[in-house]
Amino acid sequence: MLAESLALSAALFTIGVIGVLTHRNAIIIFMCVELMLTSVNLTFVAFSRFYGAAGQVFVVFVMTVSAAEAAVGLAIIIAIFRHRQTINLKDINLLRG
Amino acid sequence: MISAILQSAVSGASSASHPLAGTAAEYMWLLPLLPLLGFVINGVLSLNSARFGPGDPNTPGHHPHSEGAADAPAISHAEQAGAFGDDHHAVKRHRWAGIVSFVGPGVLILSFGLAVAMFLAMTAGTMESPFVQKYFTWMATGDLSIDAAFQLDQLSMVMVLVITGVGSLIHIFSIGYMRDDPGYPRYFAYLNLFVFFMLVLVLGANYPVLFVGWEGVGLCSYLLIGFWFSDKANADAGKKAFIVNRIGDFGLLVAMFLLFANLGALDFVGVNARALQLQAGGALVTAICLFMFLGCAGKSAQIPLYVWLPDAMAGPTPVSALIHAATMVTAGVYLIARSAVLFSLSPVASLTVAVIGAVTALFAATIGLKQWDIKKVLAYSTISQLGYMFIGVGVGAYVSGIFHLVTHSFFKALLFLGAGSVIHAMHGAYHRTHSHEDAQDMRNMGGLRRFLPVTWVLMWLATLAIAGIPPFAGFFSKDEILASAFERAHGSTLASATWLGIPGSTLLYIIYALGLVSALLTAIYMTRMMLYTFHGPTRTGAQEEGHLHEAPWVMTAPLVVLGVLSVFGGWLNLPEVITDIIPLGARDMLGHWLEPVVGSATARVSAGEVHASVTVEELLILAAIVVAVSGIVFAWARLKPARLVRKRDAVAEEGFERVVAEKYFVDEAYDRAIITPTYAVSRNVLWRIVDNGVIDGLFVNGSAAVARGFGWMGSRLQTGNTGTYAWVLVIGVVAMLGAFTLR
Numbered sequence: 089m090l091a092e093s094l095a096l097s098a099a100l101f102t103i104g105v106i107g108v109l110t111h112r113n114a115i116i117i118f119m120c121v122e123l124m125l126t127s128v129n130l131t132f133v134a135f136s137r138f139y140g141a142a143g144q145v146f147v148v149f150v151m152t153v154s155a156a157e158a159a160v161g162l163a164i165i166i167a168i169f170r171h172r173q174t175i176n177l178k179d180i181n182l183l184r185g
Numbered sequence: 186m187i188s189a190i191l192q193s194a195v196s197g198a199s200s201a202s203h204p205l206a207g208t209a210a211e212y213m214w215l216l217p218l219l220p221l222l223g224f225v226i227n228g229v230l231s232l233n234s235a236r237f238g239p240g241d242p243n244t245p246g247h248h249p250h251s252e253g254a255a256d257a258p259a260i261s262h263a264e265q266a267g268a269f270g271d272d273h274h275a276v277k278r279h280r281w282a283g284i285v286s287f288v289g290p291g292v293l294i295l296s297f298g299l300a301v302a303m304f305l306a307m308t309a310g311t312m313e314s315p316f317v318q319k320y321f322t323w324m325a326t327g328d329l330s331i332d333a334a335f336q337l338d339q340l341s342m343v344m345v346l347v348i349t350g351v352g353s354l355i356h357i358f359s360i361g362y363m364r365d366d367p368g369y370p371r372y373f374a375y376l377n378l379f380v381f382f383m384l385v386l387v388l389g390a391n392y393p394v395l396f397v398g399w400e401g402v403g404l405c406s407y408l409l410i411g412f413w414f415s416d417k418a419n420a421d422a423g424k425k426a427f428i429v430n431r432i433g434d435f436g437l438l439v440a441m442f443l444l445f446a447n448l449g450a451l452d453f454v455g456v457n458a459r460a461l462q463l464q465a466g467g468a469l470v471t472a473i474c475l476f477m478f479l480g481c482a483g484k485s486a487q488i489p490l491y492v493w494l495p496d497a498m499a500g501p502t503p504v505s506a507l508i509h510a511a512t513m514v515t516a517g518v519y520l521i522a523r524s525a526v527l528f529s530l531s532p533v534a535s536l537t538v539a540v541i542g543a544v545t546a547l548f549a550a551t552i553g554l555k556q557w558d559i560k561k562v563l564a565y566s567t568i569s570q571l572g573y574m575f576i577g578v579g580v581g582a583y584v585s586g587i588f589h590l591v592t593h594s595f596f597k598a599l600l601f602l603g604a605g606s607v608i609h610a611m612h613g614a615y616h617r618t619h620s621h622e623d624a625q626d627m628r629n630m631g632g633l634r635r636f637l638p639v640t641w642v643l644m645w646l647a648t649l650a651i652a653g654i655p656p657f658a659g660f661f662s663k664d665e666i667l668a669s670a671f672e673r674a675h676g677s678t679l680a681s682a683t684w685l686g687i688p689g690s691t692l693l694y695i696i697y698a699l700g701l702v703s704a705l706l707t708a709i710y711m712t713r714m715m716l717y718t719f720h721g722p723t724r725t726g727a728q729e730e731g732h733l734h735e736a737p738w739v740m741t742a743p744l745v746v747l748g749v750l751s752v753f754g755g756w757l758n759l760p761e762v763i764t765d766i767i768p769l770g771a772r773d774m775l776g777h778w779l780e781p782v783v784g785s786a787t788a789r790v791s792a793g794e795v796h797a798s799v800t801v802e803e804l805l806i807l808a809a810i811v812v813a814v815s816g817i818v819f820a821w822a823r824l825k826p827a828r829l830v831r832k833r834d835a836v837a838e839e840g841f842e843r844v845v846a847e848k849y850f851v852d853e854a855y856d857r858a859i860i861t862p863t864y865a866v867s868r869n870v871l872w873r874i875v876d877n878g879v880i881d882g883l884f885v886n887g888s889a890a891v892a893r894g895f896g897w898m899g900s901r902l903q904t905g906n907t908g909t910y911a912w913v914l915v916i917g918v919v920a921m922l923g924a925f926t927l928r
Binding site for chain 2: 105108109112117177178180181182183184
């Protein structure tokens with residue numbers, strides 16, 4: 089049971105990573121990051137079933153943090169779009185050295 | 186209050202069982218403290234006037250006796266305003282001159298009084314071991330523990346009496362000589378400080394305390410040579426003395442390190458007790474002694490480090506008398522006598538000392554033959570006489586070396602102070618007539634006996650003493666050194682040793698011969714100096730003659746005392762062979778006195794010596810007398826003061842005479858061989874390559890370039906493209922995971 093859960097979680101995480109790496113749209117990348125967070129949550133829950141409730145506590149924390157992160161992240165994306173009329177990461181390279 | 190603290194510290198520390206406990210010797214810490222007090226008082230007065238007073242000693246200008254820059258006396262005539270009849274120069278005495286004249290010599294006289302009291306306490310009983318007073322622990326690290334401690338024994342007592350006695354006379358003389366100098370309090374402050382360090386040097390109970398005094402007298406020598414520092418030549422002479430002495434001090438330091446590393450002790454009592462652990466004649470004790478002698482060669486102006494002493498004549502003449510003739514330059518002789526146990530264990534080092542001494546004695550004497558500056562003659566004479574002392578301590582006749590040190594301090598101080606009196610008169614005369622002639626050049630003197638009769642008589646006494654005419658002081662001491670060198674050649678540890686492949690006994694005969702030739706030359710150049718200065722016609726100038734006059738009593742009185750000492754100083758150590766013929770008094774007084782200090786060392790060196798018969802000893806004395814007399818007669822017959830011309834009319838010497846007059850071009854040779862290459866290496870290698878290339882180029886600019894390069898590479902990573910960052914992050918995580926899982 090644990091193995092299947094972990095495999096699903098790994099698959100979801102990998103999909104998230106690939107999404108982050110391959111896409112240029114900030115919204116899609118943002119969603120992929122959320123997917124990665126969710127896959128981690130799934131891992132915590134799977135472990136908590138066998139090793140106690142600590143994993144579930146962490147899930148609550150992760151969800152709280154990811155909610156906050158979603159708020160801040162979306163706000164940034166909106167600000168960038170207002171500023172540059174694009175959310176294509178290829179065009180946003182102010183920090184280039 | 187300080188003295189109360191010291192007093193309590195001392196009473197707790199001194200050993201109650203020693204015969205000197207509870208006598209005047211308990212106050213030996215006061216000996217150096219008195220001159221130190223004088224230094225503080227005079228120094229404060231000097232600083233005070235420097236800030237607020239009129240006669241600021243730090244302003245260049247009126248120098249009553251500017252010496253050194255002989256061709257252009259540094260007298261600023263513009264500064265002297267007003268006309269006061271005959272003496273039309275308004276001389277501004279220093280505002281504190283009165284107090285300084287009282288404090289400066291006063292502390293020395295008090296010290297001398299205390300020294301005499303200590304001497305009387307010592308003569309009251311017999312003492313075999315030194316009286317050591319420990320004040321506090323100076324340095325304690327690991328096995329090394331060095332005390333700030335003084336020790337009094339027969340040897341340091343002799344030195345203390347010479348330093349404070351002759352020092353007092355020279356201080357008194359200075360009152361007259363330096364009277365009109367704007368730096369009067371500064372002068373006495375330095376002089377007092379010198380005496381303080383000199384007393385620390387001879388009273389120190391271990392090598393580090395001795396070293397403090399050793400460096401301190403070097404500092405004071407530097408300060409006093411460059412006393413008239415507004416003349417660059419004088420300041421340079423001071424620097425030269427200081428730098429040359431550093432070379433020697435390096436040797437003394439290395440000797441101290443070796444001593445501590447191998448014997449684990451640095452106090453004299455401990456070193457003397459443990460020295461016998463060292464293998465006699467071994468490489469280690471020889472190395473220690475040779476390094477120590479390097480220090481002595483620097484301080485006592487022996488080949489190859491003698492070059493600073495003639496230049497040191499740039500200082501005021503009483504300084505030359507005190508520091509560069511009577512006391513400081515004899516510190517090397519004292520150090521070898523103090524370390525007699527070590528030197529007696531190394532025949533090779535002892536022979537080195539004697540050879541260097543003999544060669545220096547001859548070498549300096551030849552240069553003295555062709556000098557025109559009256560102080561330069563005396564400077565080379567001092568180097569030569571110091572060479573004699575090193576022959577003495579080198580051949581293991583430590584008593585003779587110290588004996589010559591004492592008599593030399595009498596007659597050489599007298600000669601220097603006499604020369605000071607001559608320069609005082611000459612300078613005064615030239616000063617009043619606004620002449621720019623050289624006041625120290627003998628070609629400008631001549632016939633001065635008519636103007637300076639007291640100085641003339643007394644300087645002749647000193648000349649006879651240094652030339653070795655009986656019964657004057659120098660005769661006994663010089664004869665004893667030469668006789669010792671001769672006798673050691675007959676079976677002693679030195680005679681059986683070899684030095685650079687030369688058998689010791691052959692070498693000792695050569696040393697004796699060199700000493701005898703130097704004695705002849707000494708008689709010649711001293712007579713020459715006296716003839717050219719005091720006899721014949723006066724070449725000073727018709728106008729100037731009227732201004733020549735004898736020095737005031739405050740200057741002549743010390744001369745008289747030194748004159749008496751120069752005549753009777755030999756009585757300190759009359760040889761048996763003389764007292765057998767003429768009953769002059771007790772014999773070998775100094776020898777008996779120093780027996781507890783150097784007796785065992787002397788016995789070790791002279792072990793197996795076949796005593797020369799009375800006839801041989803008499804012949805040696807006869808030879809010494811014949812040499813001295815013939816030197817004087819030769820000079821008197823050959824030199825014609827009447828034929829001399831004044832300095833400005835003199836023609837340059839030629840051929841070998843020029844080589845001698847130019848001091849064998851040793852300074853020039855050192856310049857070519859050491860100074861120029863040092864400059865070249867500094868400029869071309871150290872500056873251009875090491876500093877500009879390596880330090881500035883490689884280290885400073887190089888590290889900046891490296892930082893800039895890494896920064897450039899780092900900045901390339903910052904594409905600003907979030908996708909790239911994400912890729913890098915993922916690759917990093919995968920790599921770390923891979924590393925952890927595969928491990």
